[in-house]
Amino acid sequence: MRTEIPVAIAFVAGMLMVVSLFVPHPFIAEPAAVMRSWAIIITAFAYVLGVANIARISLHTVKKRTTDWQYKGALVVALVAMAGVGVSRGIQTGGLFDWAYLNMYVPMQATMFSLLAFFIASAAYRAFRARSVEATLLLVVAVVVMLGRVPVGEKLWPGLPAFTEWIMEVPNMAAKRGIMIGAALGAISTGLKMILGIERSYLGSD
């Protein structure tokens, strides 16, 4: 029963969602809408589990004083402080939570993301080599697109943006479309296997 009941629930829920896409009758649409509301609530609970899990792991690291425990400590302090401010004083615009978010979290995360530019430049210098025909092709196209995507490329050759768009609209799109169709077929196949109870790995090992 530990397997049969979840498989039956997955079958009913999955079939309802599939059928609701094609049958707009209230007999199908209404239970489907209720089920979507359940999905929203269940997904929201994932946040609670996520926060509880990260707090548990971080507190354990701090307690054991293992590698980089100070960072975990900072994480717990920040988590408690932001949650405390949000719960006690609200998250409204102009409030303390909003101020901390805009003036601390936003610049910190933007800084982390901006580091990518440095790593990409370093990686391009160290690893981007014309070692084979395929690598040379990739390298040439990357250089063309990189220049064609910025105004300076247009100054070098006015036809470069149009040529870049052609690369995006023809070879790139052909490859992307192939990948997307392949991925979609894979997703449909996996979905069907889960709905029909053939794929059961989501139930866990025991």
Place this chain on the structure above:
Amino acid sequence: MAERKTEERSLLTKLSQIDRRILFLLIFACATIPLLLGAGLRMSVTAPVQGLYDAIDGLEAGSYVWLAADYDPGSKPELSPMNYAIVEHLFRKDIKVISGSLWAPAPPLAQAVFDEMAPRHGKQYGVDYVNLGFKEGREAVMVSIAEDLRRTFPEDHSGTPLDSIPMLEGISNLQDVEMIICVSAGYPGIKEWIQQIATRYDTAIGGGVTAVSGPEMYPYIQSGQLVGLLSGMKGAAEYEQLVERPGLGIAGMVAQSSVHVMVVIFIIFANIVYFLEKRRAR
């Protein structure tokens, strides 16, 4: 002769293994100096950007759009300029904006755009625009809004019930809006809006994505499921040029140009060194 060859090889090895701090310093200089100088560059407008502009420009005054702010602070430098330029165009056209987000960190970023743009255009919260905030649930939320807005978002970002917001009177779901504009940094984002809403509810969708996600969107532009697309900071800069409001997109173009040129120089130089090394090894 042998000594000279060894010296050359050692120089080439040094060049190929150059201290990464030198590369970082060069990139830093390329990124910051143009920003400090405040220079701007004009550019031609690409078809996907023009497509979005035309689609918004074709909307009638008083019509509604859903502005999905699906991004976080990490992608703010790239996507926020798009949001500013799009809101500028929407407000100028007197289009009513309903903003909502499927990314938890997004609502304050969207609110910051409204806070700056609304007074400039004399727009009022609840009358001309509204920020519904964040709702977890990804694709389920998209379909849920498409069928019943109030069940999905009973309140706005500040906790005001939707029924007390004047501009939402008569708006019951996404089928009452003319267009969905999504500024997205990944999942859930513009692709999911297309998959869940565009074809199912026959709603026009346009928007903007980070440069790295741009190539993935081209099949949707060609199929007509996406009316237009801003890709990366260049897309934002082109849109700023169309709405004649130079902002961070255009300002960032010189910095981005010089960084791209520097990366291209790195690639070419490193490959020259690589081939010389290979020849010496023979």
